[in-house]
Amino acid sequence: MVELSFLDWFWIVAFMVLMVGSGVLFYRLGKRSEADFFLAGRGLPWWLPASSVYATHTATDTPMWVSGVIYKHGLAGLWYTFFSAWCAISAFVSARIFRRSLAYTQAEWQTLRFGGLPSHLLRGWTAGWQVFMNMFILGWVGIAMGKVCHYLFGWHPFIGLTVFSVACAVYVLAAGYWGVVMADFQQGVIAFIAILIVSFWGIAHAGGPTAIVAKLEALGQAHRLNPFAFTGWFGGDFPIAWFLTMVVIAVIGGFGMGTSIDWYAEAQRIQSARTVKDAAWCIWSGTALVLIRNAIWGAAVLGFFVLYPNLTEVKDYEMAWFRLGFDTLPAGMLGFFFAAIVAIHISTISTHLNLGAVYMTRDLYHHYLRPEASERQLVWVGRLSTLLLLLGSFVFGSIMENITEWLIFALWIMAAGVWLPNILQVVWWRFNGWAYLASWIANLILSWLVVWVLPAFGVIPALKDYQQFWLLMVLGALVYLPVTFLTKPEDMKHLVKYYAMSRPIGWWGPVRREAEKLGLL
């Protein structure tokens, strides 16, 4: 339990008023149209969505996760956080293509890329999946805040889950994405300052950088300073095979759309940027800041390690960074630290409230139910969707302990068997809607078989995660490649329209020739 002074409470109340108030201020802009409520009118300079990329991916559970992998693996654990490097290539490839398509969401993009029945099936599936995923992420992040508040103040976790999400919903309901991105900017600044202060304070408390290095050597743990401390090609808990798989998934994934669960949030930021150039630099720089932040945390957690080198329980060492703050900061600064944690928390909550709502409004309501809805109606449906997501997240958060394993599986199937199809849909003209749909269906079945059913019956051994990835990729290809060649290509007129608008990279020869023939290039 932490005792807060008057100054601590002052920080907390002042920051809450600032954060919620700065979002609500943009009420008038947010209510103008659907494009304003979900994309801030597509007019933002690169640094605003960049700060939103950074703030969104700094959630309450992020320092716990980074603390866990760094405490366990040393600086080599930084590579577990390198999955966000898909933005390295995406910034100059898929972000550019997606921004030019002007689609509000990934689901909408699929109706531009594919045609006919499969495109509408895919749009409905992707939208429904994203509504579910955003609700789940809201519950996941919300209950992490509940745990932090329980650790600090002894509150029941449900209080921490609901109080801050409701405060955040005030400005998301009022101003939509305008509120999200404006609040994210100042929340991102507050969070980064707090991360610097707490991390360097913790490093100083551990004796300073030189002492940390010396203590690690004295403990026989110098390998923790080596980011490339592999445990062999295939053995141990940090094999080269895992590292290479991670590099492929993360880096090559940037050619595709949806190869990372984070794509869907980034897609909204890409589309809200005022130009193609702003879109590219917003996700590049936002992600660079995420990786630098992880490095700062990494150094601080090594400081925690030399202070407490014998922790064996995950629940103890995953709190490393939080403990550096709450155990070592002086009175008066604790409130600042907690206010920064609230900033970290609600910047993520606000993004997923608005992101889930755009799929519900644009892809389900506007596209399927009321194509002729007015802008005013769409903004109100956006608000209602936000509210539904908020309430759903409370249900998810309450049962999260029981369903985490199942939902981590749900996240895993998002990445493995559809990873390559997510790239092929961008780079190969012949890959059609039926093939993409087949890859999803195959992946839903194959992932169950490979991860749980076949190992349980002894048909195949229990595989490591990187082995599962490669196996699912190969098995999935055995389904969707035949489907590709056994079904007709997309209608050439549809593809030409998409090509002229988006100018995709890769194998688009026949479409390009047709577009040239029609004088569209």
Add this chain to the structure above:
Amino acid sequence: MALIRRNWNPKDADEWTREDWIAIVLSPLAYAALMVGTALSILLMPLGYIILAAGLALTLGMYWIINPKLSTISDAYEKKQKAYLEELERKVKWEDVP
């Protein structure tokens, strides 16, 4: 012909060229160097300073190579954007569906 082209017209900028591929290669290397270099530099390790400096150099090089092309693409595309947006809204209203 210069190894790196920095003056673009809209038609050429729309093509995928060597400059794109150089940025595609430099970008992940810059990310990795910035991340590892920052962690080691905070711990005052000399190797960290070198890696961090390499990360910054890669970032600047990438920017110098790709930004002129992105600027040209953006300028040209903005002129077409209004028509494309109208087309997109027609699709949502099912006007394109036979």
